[in-house]
Amino acid sequence: MKSNKLRIQRSKATTASTHPANVFVSVVRQAKKSIVSLACKQDAQTSPFDSLQFNQLFGPGRRQARQSSKQYGSGFFIHPDGYLITNEHVIHGSSEILCKVDGYKKAIPAQVTWADVARDIAVLKVNLPKSPKPLMLGNSQSTMVGEWVIAIGNPFGLDNSVSVGVISGTNRPLYVGDRLYDNIIQTDCAINPGNSGGPLVNILGEVVGVCTLILQPSQCLGFAIPIEEIKSTARRYISY
Numbered sequence: 001m002k003s004n005k006l007r008i009q010r011s012k013a014t015t016a017s018t019h020p021a022n023v024f025v026s027v028v029r030q031a032k033k034s035i036v037s038l039a040c041k042q043d044a045q046t047s048p049f050d051s052l053q054f055n056q057l058f059g060p061g062r063r064q065a066r067q068s069s070k071q072y073g074s075g076f077f078i079h080p081d082g083y084l085i086t087n088e089h090v091i092h093g094s095s096e097i098l099c100k101v102d103g104y105k106k107a108i109p110a111q112v113t114w115a116d117v118a119r120d121i122a123v124l125k126v127n128l129p130k131s132p133k134p135l136m137l138g139n140s141q142s143t144m145v146g147e148w149v150i151a152i153g154n155p156f157g158l159d160n161s162v163s164v165g166v167i168s169g170t171n172r173p174l175y176v177g178d179r180l181y182d183n184i185i186q187t188d189c190a191i192n193p194g195n196s197g198g199p200l201v202n203i204l205g206e207v208v209g210v211c212t213l214i215l216q217p218s219q220c221l222g223f224a225i226p227i228e229e230i231k232s233t234a235r236r237y238i239s240y
Contacts, residue, residue: 024150027205028162033102034135035198036084036126037154038073038110040094074153074198075099075124076207080131083238085230086197087212088115088122099126100159114237120179120212121230122197123237135199138206140185140226143167151189151211151222153198165189165222174223176213184223185209191222200224 073090077083084099091097091112098107108126115122126132147167155161169186187200191214200209209224 153195155192
């Protein structure tokens, strides 16, 4: 007589995080160690976030400078000596920049090594007792429309927040006031205030862009500065 008991087939030894469909998990796990949160004390009169152009991009709801002296942003290490990349508009007019680094309980002061208003890029230096692990820099010229990308940053002060999307377009020209973002990458990743300066990485964990802005009121038009626009310039200001 055959048994009517239901036999349960055991699955192969695997976990959700190691499943091929969740390749993003391992990428984020490694990348977030190299990503920092920035808290910048700024003067309301000098912050570009008070301008009409930035209000059009981010909306009026986050005009922190008129209510508070602190503005949040993100950054990522590119050198084991503590050099990191962020957007210039994140640190613009800052009297103090505090950097929250993975593995450290207290925020650490950061110094501006170089800043380019036109390109919206800044190099900061943080002195740490242990060398941070820099992110790998990819080749933004080889990125393709439809390619998966991951944005990791500090939106609204929420550390290591992750959003996933695809590259929606490349080589986009975009004017914001007097600033021309040339050859910018368009993505549908959620890029909010506080994400600015954080990395846009591919599924290999390589940085292909610096998350910079999103057009309001749309939530699916994010933009990142291609990493190729940054490599040669940033290296001039880094002491090896």
